[in-house]
Amino acid sequence: MKKVIVIGAGPAGMMAAITAAKNNKVILLDGNEKVGKKLFITGKGRCNVTNSKDISEFFDFIPGNPHFLYSALYSYTNEDTISFFESQGIKLKNERGGRVFPASDKSSDIIKGLMKEINKNNIELKLNSLVTNIKFSNNKIEAVEVNNQYYINADHFIIATGGVSYPSTGSRGDGLRFSKSLGHNIIKVKPSLVPIELKNTWIKFLTGLTLKNIEISLFNDSLKKPIYKNQGEMLFTSYGLSGPIILKASRYIENDKNYSLFIDLKPALTHDELDKRVQKDFKKYINKDFKNSLDELLPQKLIPIIISLSNIEENKKVNEITKEERKNLVNLMKGLKVSIKGLRPIEEAIVTSGGVDTLEIDSSTMKSKLIKNLSFAGEVIDVDAFTGGYNVQIALSTGYLAGSNI
Numbered sequence: 001m002k003k004v005i006v007i008g009a010g011p012a013g014m015m016a017a018i019t020a021a022k023n024n025k026v027i028l029l030d031g032n033e034k035v036g037k038k039l040f041i042t043g044k045g046r047c048n049v050t051n052s053k054d055i056s057e058f059f060d061f062i063p064g065n066p067h068f069l070y071s072a073l074y075s076y077t078n079e080d081t082i083s084f085f086e087s088q089g090i091k092l093k094n095e096r097g098g099r100v101f102p103a104s105d106k107s108s109d110i111i112k113g114l115m116k117e118i119n120k121n122n123i124e125l126k127l128n129s130l131v132t133n134i135k136f137s138n139n140k141i142e143a144v145e146v147n148n149q150y151y152i153n154a155d156h157f158i159i160a161t162g163g164v165s166y167p168s169t170g171s172r173g174d175g176l177r178f179s180k181s182l183g184h185n186i187i188k189v190k191p192s193l194v195p196i197e198l199k200n201t202w203i204k205f206l207t208g209l210t211l212k213n214i215e216i217s218l219f220n221d222s223l224k225k226p227i228y229k230n231q232g233e234m235l236f237t238s239y240g241l242s243g244p245i246i247l248k249a250s251r252y253i254e255n256d257k258n259y260s261l262f263i264d265l266k267p268a269l270t271h272d273e274l275d276k277r278v279q280k281d282f283k284k285y286i287n288k289d290f291k292n293s294l295d296e297l298l299p300q301k302l303i304p305i306i307i308s309l310s311n312i313e314e315n316k317k318v319n320e321i322t323k324e325e326r327k328n329l330v331n332l333m334k335g336l337k338v339s340i341k342g343l344r345p346i347e348e349a350i351v352t353s354g355g356v357d358t359l360e361i362d363s364s365t366m367k368s369k370l371i372k373n374l375s376f377a378g379e380v381i382d383v384d385a386f387t388g389g390y391n392v393q394i395a396l397s398t399g400y401l402a403g404s405n406i
Helices: 011-020 039-041 053-061 067-075 078-087 107-120 175-181 200-204 242-252 271-284 300-308 323-334 392-405
Strands: 001-008 025-029 092-094 100-101 124-126 131-137 140-146 149-154 156-161 186-192 196-198 210-221 226-234 240-242 259-264 335-343 353-356 374-376
Touching: 001 011, 001 092, 011 392, 039 107, 039 124, 053 067, 053 078, 053 392, 067 271, 078 092, 078 100, 078 392, 107 392, 131 175, 131 271, 149 226, 156 175, 175 186, 175 353, 186 374, 196 242, 200 300, 226 242, 240 242, 240 335, 271 323, 300 323, 374 392
Parallel strands: 001 025, 001 156, 025 124, 156 374
Antiparallel strands: 092 100, 131 140, 140 149, 186 353, 196 240, 196 335, 210 226, 210 259, 226 240, 259 335
């Protein structure tokens, strides 16, 4: 029986500790006053714990090193996650896109399920215990320093400290610093799944407006084809855009390049179909001013912006609008162009991409290839996925693999 120290009590660290405790003495350390602080706020506090899609489909939703996760996701699948929580008496439910949530809509239930197992397996949980240093020699860790005060020795160590997004939850990048000091290469950390800032000044007039069933196309200004395209929901903010499809698009944006985003407000209609629809509305409002003819086509908040960008005088009578002006209006609704200023700060990212280089980690055990008695789990590794329960599943799967291979 070995003595194992797990650093970080998020989903990856908790699962690593639970799994390792089957055959070892485990100490779980976390600098926070409670476990699972970031898990508590995921899915807007409801905790999207996994996805019910077939596990083979997960890899399509993991842009960051999917192949590295093959062993982890097949060793501990979404079905294992669902069974784990249901065996704790936590009812789960399926929502749109296969997203799995606790039936109570409370992330605290997921944390309770993990805590129940931590207590059952006699894991020594030490909260308010921030690892401040690591003592190592001859490619082996000897001990960790806690709160700059004392050292704890162990035979094996698992780093599960997360990325650097949401630093208020404890994701401060400590594990990345330790890993670097141990000789590991760190792939530059950048925000993944983060809102986008826009250059357009009119954006502030749309703050709070949510558009559903629209399509976005993201273009690198130096390329002709879109680098990302998706349909779904989007939200206007005071600085730009957010919402599920925007967060996914952010994964493809690098801060030193120029990008434009085109919003198709009516993706279900072709240009010709939308033109016919506009003609129908214009016929209905033939003697009205242009500004009063768009109520059935667009949300109220968006109408003044579309009018302004269409270059059609707002008080112009509908029966005076030319065919060319009407066609321009249709083109505008099929491709509302916005210019991207950049991404919001990394602190606001749901997930960070980058982390400990996967080439230096054994993907079948999560063990370091450089340090004899070290493993990694969760977001500290250079892996990341889209929203939909995939990131929490990755945390649990890598945690399971790390804890199973001491």
